Amino acid sequence: MYDINFWSEHFSIHEPIDVRVPPQAIDSFADFLTLDSAKIEYVVHMADIGAIIERQRVLHNLHRSLSNTNDFAYNKYHTIEEIHAWIDQMVATYPELVTPLTIGKSYENRNIKGFKISSKKMATKIDGTKATTKKAVWWDGGIHAREWISPATIIYIGYALLSKYGQNPTITHLVDQFDYYILPVFNVDGYVYTWTEDRLWRKTRSKTSVPFCYGADPNRNWDYHWCERGASSDPCSDLFCGEKAFSEIEIAQVAKFIASQRDTIVNYINFHAYSQMWMSPWGYTTMRPAQFKLQDDGSIQAINALTAVHSTKYLHGTIAQTIYLSSGSTADWAYGIANITFSYGVELRDTGEYGFLLPEDQIIPTGEETFAGLLALLQYIEKYVYA
Template sequence: MLVFLLLGAVALASAHHAGEHFEGEKVLRVHVEDENHINLIHQLADTTQIDFWKPDSVTQITPHSVADFRVKAEDSVAVVNFLKQNNLKFEELISNLKNALEAQFDSRVRGTGHSYEKYNNWETIEAWTQQVATENPDLISRSVIGTTFEGRNMYLLKVGKAGANKPAVFMDCGFHAREWISPAFCQWFVREAVRTYGREIHMTELLEKLDFYILPVVNIDGYVYTWTKNRMWRKTRSTNAGSSCYGTDPNRNFDAGWCQTGASHSPCSDTYCGSAAESEKETKALANFIRNNLSSIKAYLTIHSYSQMLLYPYSYDYKLPANNVELNTIAKTAVKELASLHGTKYTYGPGATTIYPAAGGSDDWAYDQGIKYSFTFELRDNGRYGFVLPESQIRATCEETLLAIKYIASYVLEHLY
């Protein structure tokens, strides 16, 4: 038992270590009214190192919106003064990021090992994929669909009752390393499938008639890095030729309007699109799996955070998908289902207009492969905690999201193609 306690302490210590250098850092929200405001924020971003939380980069800021960003402790006074001098309306979402990072571990479930109501590090998730498959052989099988840049196995769980030629739903989590609530949801989904199969009519029918392919963490290397070195890391951890900057944004790396808009050609940018489409081992493995199983995959769901949105194609262009009306109706009902539990309000619509234009995303790519039902979830919250959502919100977030996912899956089942 002592060994386990020590391991738990080590995991926690490393996560806290990843928060050390955030002492005094702030997360600010600026209310952007017009082009003049946008220019001022560009000016600020040119002179100060700013980490954009929402939108993902300075290029995606639009009039009549808000911009959330993190500033280093030593820059915070200057940034606040700049905003005041230029009459930019702003608020402080997080006054000291180090405190917020420590406060995210507020789950009452302490103890060690895997928990569905805690953020689990990669070693714990990896062991869990093995255990959950071993304990539920009639519902779950585990396979490896590829390896990451740093050589870690990418595990895929196939969840469903055995049957011939079953249609499937593909769902992934953990594209962006710092969005910890995302992998927490994939784990929760698997738990609920196992726990309620044979007890709850809805889930039982879904698992008997559909297979769910669950990729619990896409960007494993980045996720490990957020636990050990830098909690705010977003990209993969691949090296870039001719640059000392690491990583590519895996959700700008797909062959869907690749690098045309809302993505950067600079390896140092958080939205770097990579040297080519599918340059990342992680995105290539995911894309290859979907291409190889295209005849059975009827829906693609990708889970991100934050901003409480349900998005569908397109993000790389302002064009609308052929079945736009249908996707809009599904999204509308899904967010209504989601809100029915805790009253959490989501907005919904095509990516480009609902959140911001961004090329190279997996949802657009999946849709263009012929998967008619392709959705991106942006989970809680709206910015109060942003990427450091406390563990105490995992349960409620996952419960409500599950309702939306089940609705979409049921719809797909009734509208097979």
């Protein structure tokens, strides 16, 4: 009736939800909320979303016209071309630490491009002896196209690891202890679409069985409890699980790569926005896995360090209990199939004031606090995997 779009995916009694209302429905929707039979309190956070999106576009074009092509701004959002060029720049700048990583091609034939950070030094066990196998982490952003803060945060973190290696003792130690597989933009086709057509697009861009309904939710397409609760079989839904598990070529290729490294990868993090939550499996059920305490203690270490930077508050717990049920998710597959114990889904800033349209002046603070959280988590994991 009102053609509203729910930004919130979890619905609880006495908890706020975020909705986007088209201009023509604002008055009638407000009237509905204030009916005696409803009496629902509401607050307008963004009166004109279109104006905010247009302002971001204009500012980006202005910055690009004024900046040097090699001058990458970490406090700005960037196109996929700029991000891929930045990866090439990191490879050229830090050749002793960085190697390019192309996982494969997307549905629309774009490179799924990331990079690996490795000092090529042997890791050291807690007792001081050399470890026989160096462990690795996998961090990705942009699996949901409209969540721009996640690629921006991943990029900030990657640069922090590289630029401070050899200068900061903690960072140097952790880069020597782990290899890092970093994929700034997972859903490359969807991300491009948010820059060219629809800033609030979420899914991939593959064709479906329903005309004019495109893509699947790449965080519901994994082959672990696929398309159960918290997913949709409707191709027009934002939660569409796909025609089958791993139907999305991007998901299938990333899963294949991770599976090939399953003996070394000990930490998987899928960065999202928004809600400020650090979550562990399971998503498909409210039951907790046997290793929940081990995982959740890692979440606690991370968010305590994160909060200490800018006082940003995060929730923690299982995905299903903290935010909502979501079957066929990345974190569940990484833990349930790839046996990656420290598997997480992280929802970055904010809690709804800007939602998916987080202003650029929050990129650096988000990166700073998230990086602090990751360092604390890695120190926690290190004690477990190198015991």
